[in-house]
Amino acid sequence: MELSMDRVESATLAETHEVTNQVHTLQDYNLYRADRALVDAVQREGAAAADAELTRFGELCGRPDIIEWGFQANEQPPTFRSHNRQGQRTDEVSFHPAYHQLMAQAIGHQLHCLPWTSGRGDGHVTRAALFYLQTQVEAGHGCPISMTLAARPTLEKQPDIAAEWLPRVYSRDYDPRNIPAADKRGVTIGMAMTEKQGGSDVRVNTTRAFPVGQPGGGQPYELVGHKYFVSAPMSDAFLVLAQAKGGMSCFLVPRWRPDGSKNPIQLQQLKRKMGNVSNASSETELRGALGWLVGDEGRGVANIIEMVALTRYDCMIGSSAGMRQAVAQATHHCAERSAFGRKLVDQPLMQNVLADMALEAEAAIALTLRLGRALDNGADEHETKLTRIATGIGKYWICKRAPQLAYESMECLGGMGVMDDTIMPRLYREAPINAIWEGSGNVQCLDLLRVMQRNPECLEALFAELGAARGENRLYDRHLERLQGDLAAMDQVEYRARNLVERAAVALQASVLLRGGNDRVAQAFCDARLAADRGQLYGNLPTGIDAAALVARARPGA
Known part of the structure; x- marks a missing residue:
């Protein structure tokens, strides 16, 4: 039986167009080798020895599956759950698996510690180039990576604290579990400075710190107050500014106490941000949270x-x-x-x-x-x-x-x-x-x-x-x-x-x-x-x- 001309024309008309003049997705390329400005800057600033390492990492960051992680981590923002099903306070922040993959890649390549651990003279330049490449894939996870790297100079103000925490910071194992730091393969460090009434003017902060026993550097204090913006609240410890008797002071406040109990760092809510969506930021109450003084009282800002x-x-x-x-x-x-x-x-x-x-x-x-x-x-x-x-x-x-x-x-x-x-x-x-x-x-x-x-x-x-x-x-x-x-x-x-x-x-x-x-x-x-x-x-x-x-x-x- 022959098709009528009407039916033939109808079938042809269903094919509306051929796709032309469209651009293929930018992927499967080496982000380092394709960036001549970066290659020249790396050579100029003394990190020529890192060329092969950066070439390998640039190839990795240009892979379609790695680029897809960036999309996935932003399509599903982090979520917060204050208590578990037994009614115990856990302050759990959950992320899309792609976020954890990005964190593991960053920490595995020492973006959180390379200048401190490489033992060579180009650590900051090399690490900056690595961070620059991975940030092009996804920026939000860079926040905890950045703070973890930057924590070292402050921690070193208190040698006993540095001796305990820096080996954990330097680990290349990413461990996102919400458990005491002593039981983890590696840790990340956050910071908590901003309060509602001051913003950048941290000298008007009202969070108070009370010594548990003898006051002084390396000694435990209990902190009471509200932090309006805590970056990366899933970190294992936080550098926190609070008012002690001697003035504004800096404390290392872990998520868990040494006895394995939950430190009362209680998240109130996660911030809803226009950008940096993959990264968690929170409002947080310190309800007698145990922290250790870094350096002297009154030297917190310094x-x-x-x-x-x-x-x-x-x-x-x-x-x-x-x-x-x-x-x-x-x-x-x-x-x-x-x-x-x-x-x-x-x-x-x-x-x-x-x-x-x-x-x-x-x-x-x-x-x-x-x-x-x-x-x-x-x-x-x-x-x-x-x-x-x-x-x-x-x-x-x-x-x-x-x-x-x-x-x-x-x-x-x-x-x-x-x-x-x-x-x-x-x-x-x-x-x-x-x-x-x-x-x-x-x-x-x-x-x-x-x-x-x-x-x-x-x-x-x-x-x-x-x-x-x-x-x-x-x-x-x-x-x-x-x-x-x-x-x-x-x-x-x-x-x-x-x-x-x-x-x-x-x-x-x-x-x-x-x-x-x-x-x-x-x-x-x-x-x-x-x-x-x-x-x-x-x-x-x-x-x-x-x-x-x-x-x-x-x-x-x-």
């Missing part, structure tokens, strides 16, 4: 500040990573997508946008790894002073630049850029987080003013660092001269602080790039960032810059 400095540095790494992944996605998409008869990547206006973002991302990782080298060379007086003043400057600027770049990269993808089955919306939601955590923008600016007033030798170190690039670019020389004059003028300096920090940050980035060995990138950055008539949005590169070459440098697989 004793925990080194931990805060390292977590601020990790904010720089994290925001640099977010920018790099956004640029990788945008350049990859535009290289495969056609519009108006040409590939997007070949169209001059799109080249301008992509190249401008690529410069931003390269400058971010360049400055970040330069400070990694400063951390690695902490015995050097110049490097120590530079770290003290430049970390806040870099944290302010890089974290501030990330949200605009994340948005611009989404626009390069058009409608696909806002689809939650791509990574782009997650990068966008994550982008503002680091600018707020570990001290918001204003806190970083005020910190610069504090350093200038109390440690003027740090400002001298900053100018020495910037002066090393003098003569490499006329725009840079003019920028530096004006910056030095404006930093010396103290009239209304607090009002002008953001302007000063922004200009210092751009100068630092330009200085690193000008001495970095790639003249095309360095001169383009100076032309783009230091010219007086530059526009405010991405895509305002002046003519004469080889935008196509900058895009090719940034594009995976170019």
Whole structure:
């Protein structure tokens, strides 16, 4: 029996279209080898010996199954259960299995301890590069990794506590069980500083600490109070600020008491955050929680500040990573997508946008790894002073630049850029987080003013660092001269602080790039960032810059 013509046409019409001009998912690539800015920075800052290790890790982070972990960990946020079925208080936080896989990968590769355990001189630079690669897969799990790494300088203020806890911290075994630390294969450390009434102003905290017996360093106290923002409440112990008789003090407060009983660190609720969804953050009550004093009473802020400095540095790494992944996605998409008869990547206006973002991302990782080298060379007086003043400057600027770049990269993808089955919306939601955590923008600016007033030798170190690039670019020389004059003028300096920090940050980035060995990138950055008539949005590169070459440098697989 023959089909009628009507039926044949109906069957043909059911085939509505052939899929063309779509972009394949960016995966199965080496995140390290595909990132020429990172490879150059690693070599420049003294970690060339880590090239093979980073190559292997970059291959791992580009695998489809590893990339999928990042999606899975954010699709199912952590959940909280206060009591078990027997009615016992457990304060249990549960995560998607992918979160635990990411944590295991990070700890297995020593992202939580490498600078302390490697025994080599490039530990901070190598670890920063590893953290930068894994953060491109998923950012939220980096919070407990960062705090665990940063806890060491504070713990070492109390040698007996350090002797007990640091071997557990250094373990490469991830053990997420909610049991006493003595029974675990490895531990993570969190922090609890923020309270409702103070926020960043921790000196007005009201949580109280009462000695159980004799007061003093290494002795037990009971803490009573409320912490409004506890990052990673599933950690095995927390560094906590509380008021003792001698003033604001720092305590190590474990989740479980030495006798195996539950320490009364009671979670009230998990925070609902716009980004950093995979990571748990909580409000927490301390109801006589047992903690041990780290250092002397009244030295709490001073004793925990080194931990805060390292977590601020990790904010720089994290925001640099977010920018790099956004640029990788945008350049990859535009290289495969056609519009108006040409590939997007070949169209001059799109080249301008992509190249401008690529410069931003390269400058971010360049400055970040330069400070990694400063951390690695902490015995050097110049490097120590530079770290003290430049970390806040870099944290302010890089974290501030990330949200605009994340948005611009989404626009390069058009409608696909806002689809939650791509990574782009997650990068966008994550982008503002680091600018707020570990001290918001204003806190970083005020910190610069504090350093200038109390440690003027740090400002001298900053100018020495910037002066090393003098003569490499006329725009840079003019920028530096004006910056030095404006930093010396103290009239209304607090009002002008953001302007000063922004200009210092751009100068630092330009200085690193000008001495970095790639003249095309360095001169383009100076032309783009230091010219007086530059526009405010991405895509305002002046003519004469080889935008196509900058895009090719940034594009995976170019």
